[in-house]
Amino acid sequence: MFEGKVVRFNKQRGFGFINDGESDIFFFADSVLNREDFYIQEGLSVSFEIAPGYKGPQAVNITIVNEESAD
Incomplete structure (x- = not known):
């Protein structure tokens, strides 16, 4: 498992990018496992x-590690 933060997310198109400290990695919103009552946003810590x-x-x-946005 890798860890990173969501650095960009396009809600209308359903995709974004996660930065793992070295590069940005593409993802689709439906790849997020625990998003039932969740709004995907920039700054979220995730494992993947x-x-x-x-x-x-x-x-x-x-998997979302926390639901707090990094300001």
Whole structure:
């Protein structure tokens, strides 16, 4: 498992990027496992796995570590 923070998220299109400290990794909103009552936003800490995607690596099996935004 890797850890990082959501650095960009496009709510209308349902995708964003997570920074793991080295690079930005693409993700789809439906890859977030614990998002029932949750609004995905920039600054969230997450843990995730990396899988091959259509245009390169992407984050999958994303779990939210906290729901507080980093200001």
